[in-house]
Amino acid sequence: MIVAHIDGVARQQYGNKIEIIKNFTKFCLKSLGIFAPYDVHLVSSRKKYGIKTTAECEHSDKKIFIYVKGRALSDVMKSLSHELVHVKQHEDGEEVKHEFVHFHSQNEDDANVMGVAL
Numbered sequence: 429m430i431v432a433h434i435d436g437v438a439r440q441q442y443g444n445k446i447e448i449i450k451n452f453t454k455f456c457l458k459s460l461g462i463f464a465p466y467d468v469h470l471v472s473s474r475k476k477y478g479i480k481t482t483a484e485c486e487h488s489d490k491k492i493f494i495y496v497k498g499r500a501l502s503d504v505m506k507s508l509s510h511e512l513v514h515v516k517q518h519e520d521g522e523e524v525k526h527e528f529v530h531f532h533s534q535n536e537d538d539a540n541v542m543g544v545a546l
Contacts, residue, residue, distance in 0.1 A: 437472030438496045445501055446470075449508070456509050460516045466490045468508065472497040483507040485514045 431450050434442075442449070453468060469491060471477050477493045478484060482503070484493045492511045496504050 431470060432467035433469040433471070435469075435471050435473070438470040441472075441496060441498075442470070442501065442504075448501065449505065452505050453508065453512075456512045460512060462512060462516050462519060464490065464515055464519055466492055466515055469493045470496050470504070483511045485511040485518075487515075487518050 431446065431453060434446060449470070467490065469477065471493055472495070474480070474495050479493050479495050482495050482499070492508070492515070494504055494507050494511070
C-alpha cells in the first residue's frame with residue numbers, strides 16, 4: 429500500500445508532511461496486519477472522487493480516498509486509520525457497507541475506536 433496520488437492542493441497544504449503520512453500508513457498496516465495492495469489518494473475534491481464524508485474506501489478498486497482540504501494533519505491521519513480498519517475488516521471477510529445507515533454498525537464502531545487508537 430502506498431500514498432499513490434496527491435493532488436495539487438493536498439501537496440501545497442501538506443508539502444513536507446507527506447512523509448509523515450506515508451510512515452503513519454506503514455505503521456497502521458503493520459499494526460493491523462494488512463496485506464492488501466490498496467492505493468491511498470490524498471485529494472481536495474469530494475465531488476470528483478465521490479467522497480460523501482471525509483474519506484472513502486473502494487474495496488473493488490483497492491483505493492482509499494482521503495479528503496484533505498482545510499483539514500489538520502491529525503484529522504487526515506485519523507480518517508486514514510479509520511479506512512484502514514475497514515480494509516482489515518474486508519480482508520477478514522466482514523461485511524463492510526458503504527451507506528450512511530452504517531454509522532452505528534459494529535464495523536463502523538470498531539473503525540472509529542481503532543482509528544482513534546492508532
